[in-house]
Amino acid sequence: MRIDLQDLHFGYHPEHEILHGVDLTLAGTDPIAIIGQNGAGKTTLVKQFNGILTPTSGHVLIDGQDVTTQTTAKWAAKVGYVFQNPNDQLFLDSVRKEFEFGPKRIGMAPAEIKHRIDQVADLVELTDELDTHPFDLDDTQKKFCTIGAIIMMNPDVVVFDEPTCGQDVHGDHLLNRLIRHLTAAGKLCVTISHDMTFVAQNFKRVIVMSQGAVRLDGTPEAVFSQTAALKTCFITPPPLTQLAQAVGFTATPFTTDAFVRAFEAERK
Amino acid sequence: MDELAIEVKDLSFRYRQTTHAALSHVSFSVPKGSFFCIIGGNGVGKSTLCNTFVGLIPHYFLGKMDGEVRVNGQSILDQSIADLSSQIGLVFQNPFNQLSYTASTVAEELAYGLGNRGVAREEMVKKVAAVAKLMRIDQVLDQNPLDLSGGQAQRVAFGSTFILEPKILVLDECTTQLDPMGADDIFAIVKRLNHEGITVVMVDHDMERVAEYADQILVLAAGSPVLQGTPAEVFGDPRLAEFGVEPPAYATVTQALAQRHLIKAELGVTKEQAVALVKEGLNHAH
Numbered sequence: 073m074r075i076d077l078q079d080l081h082f083g084y085h086p087e088h089e090i091l092h093g094v095d096l097t098l099a100g101t102d103p104i105a106i107i108g109q110n111g112a113g114k115t116t117l118v119k120q121f122n123g124i125l126t127p128t129s130g131h132v133l134i135d136g137q138d139v140t141t142q143t144t145a146k147w148a149a150k151v152g153y154v155f156q157n158p159n160d161q162l163f164l165d166s167v168r169k170e171f172e173f174g175p176k177r178i179g180m181a182p183a184e185i186k187h188r189i190d191q192v193a194d195l196v197e198l199t200d201e202l203d204t205h206p207f208d209l210d211d212t213q214k215k216f217c218t219i220g221a222i223i224m225m226n227p228d229v230v231v232f233d234e235p236t237c238g239q240d241v242h243g244d245h246l247l248n249r250l251i252r253h254l255t256a257a258g259k260l261c262v263t264i265s266h267d268m269t270f271v272a273q274n275f276k277r278v279i280v281m282s283q284g285a286v287r288l289d290g291t292p293e294a295v296f297s298q299t300a301a302l303k304t305c306f307i308t309p310p311p312l313t314q315l316a317q318a319v320g321f322t323a324t325p326f327t328t329d330a331f332v333r334a335f336e337a338e339r340k
Numbered sequence: 341m342d343e344l345a346i347e348v349k350d351l352s353f354r355y356r357q358t359t360h361a362a363l364s365h366v367s368f369s370v371p372k373g374s375f376f377c378i379i380g381g382n383g384v385g386k387s388t389l390c391n392t393f394v395g396l397i398p399h400y401f402l403g404k405m406d407g408e409v410r411v412n413g414q415s416i417l418d419q420s421i422a423d424l425s426s427q428i429g430l431v432f433q434n435p436f437n438q439l440s441y442t443a444s445t446v447a448e449e450l451a452y453g454l455g456n457r458g459v460a461r462e463e464m465v466k467k468v469a470a471v472a473k474l475m476r477i478d479q480v481l482d483q484n485p486l487d488l489s490g491g492q493a494q495r496v497a498f499g500s501t502f503i504l505e506p507k508i509l510v511l512d513e514c515t516t517q518l519d520p521m522g523a524d525d526i527f528a529i530v531k532r533l534n535h536e537g538i539t540v541v542m543v544d545h546d547m548e549r550v551a552e553y554a555d556q557i558l559v560l561a562a563g564s565p566v567l568q569g570t571p572a573e574v575f576g577d578p579r580l581a582e583f584g585v586e587p588p589a590y591a592t593v594t595q596a597l598a599q600r601h602l603i604k605a606e607l608g609v610t611k612e613q614a615v616a617l618v619k620e621g622l623n624h625a626h
Contacts, residue, residue: 329596
């Protein structure tokens with residue numbers, strides 16, 4: 073599975089362009105994080121991946137096929153997008169119905185839907201809530217309901233739009249486990265996030281957007297070590313990276329273990 | 341004794357049509373001018389508690405309440421939500437739950453509370469302009485609040501609370517949709533207001549931020565207080581993990597370094613403290 077963006081321009085209004093010529097290739101299964109200030113164009117960018125929005129000029133190719141050649145409903149079987157605000161996505165009266173809706177629309181066999189419901193509910197910890205009204209779920213559960221509804225369709229690419237916002241430690245762990253599960257199953261996870269610790273610890277590739285363009289693209293180490301460039305993109309690195317930078321370490325640690333190793337190396 | 345902004349005595353609350361208590365036997369007090377943080381996992385009652393401070397509980401969200409909540413010395417039961425709103429302002433977790441849904445522009449939204457207080461038009465215009473500038477939303481004053489991004493809407497929600505100049509600010513996870521620098525911006529304003537004497541009560545999942553700002557931290561688990569103290573006391577407590585809270589990264593790393601005798605046996609809960617400990621440790625053997 074591969075998504076190519078070629079000189080992609082986009083604006084909601086003709087006189088106000090949001091994305092200014094993005095060239096990007098997303099491929100493989102290493103999870104990708106997209107970060108950047110509010111208004112940098114992150115959500116607008118990922119909504120191009122399955123045709124929710126289509127370019128004003130330039131191209132989006134999914135496995136070589138232009139995204140405009142078929143509808144979002146069709147692409148959704150390959151590229152799933154989990155909305156930032158669960159209330160924008162949920163509309164049925166039970167978790168089970170939310171989970172069944174997408175697969176039915178893409179013509180998944182009833183037996184497979186049934187099998188997947190149990191699997192996905194377990195993965196997002198909603199097994200006991202399948203008959204609950206989505207609006208009776210707490211905020212974390214609601215978010216995982218929207219995630220489950222997308223994973224139900226078994227897409228090759230799953231795009232998460234700020235899945236960490238408003239979540240506690242447990243929600244973060246659950247999300248971390250989910251991304252690892254999907255990656256192991258050969259899926260590509262693309263995630264927009266403001267939580268830099270989460271980004272540094274869970275993703276192999278980090279794309280930094282600013283003012284409608286890609287500014288940095290590389291491993292977390294490569295990206296978070298560029299302090300000057302990050303500042304111009306209004307990004308603050310994860311806490312331990314900031315600490316390492318403040319005391320002048322050459323390494324860019326994200327975890328306690330990595331920081332301790334860096335400390336020992338610096339002291340020698 | 342310090343004067344109290346908020347006093348909670350043996351408070352229990354159960355929402356109507358539910359069987360379990362959202363809060364059970366909660367007691368604590370918030371001295372005037374302090375920065376008080378409430379932390380804990382999702383669903384432990386943090387937002388419920390915030391709603392009692394402004395009287396939304398029990399006046400708007402119905403249920404069975406026992407015990408007492410006093411704001412500036414007076415019970416919330418003796419005051420209406422409108423009375424309380426002149427002393428205490430709550431910034432909601434979801435900004436779209438806070439919008440008035442009567443304003444067609446951001447400017448009107450910001451002016452909404454002032455209008456209810458009968459503030460003169462000229463004064464209103466001045467205040468709206470000042471708050472919009474402070475919150476960096478002066479470019480969207482003519483836009484419909486419902487067209488805003490989550491981050492912008494959170495700035496408007498802050499602005500419409502700040503504009504009423506409450507003496508007590510309650511912040512319920514109010515920067516979840518802001519990028520880190522945007523959130524830093526807002527907390528710089530909150531910190532300044534706190535230095536000027538405003539009492540701040542904050543619920544947040546960002547432990548680095550909590551450690552940096554809090555004078556006192558209350559940890560809730562399943563509707564009950566389980567731990568209270570300064571950031572160093574709370575984040576140094578070995579039971580913390582049981583309560584679904586991870587300490588700030590700075591505390592975890594200084595603890596790990598101290599255990600290996602690489603730095604002084606001290607807990608650094610803020611970046612500043614951790615920097616000092618690490619610098620000292622690089623130069624001296626421990």
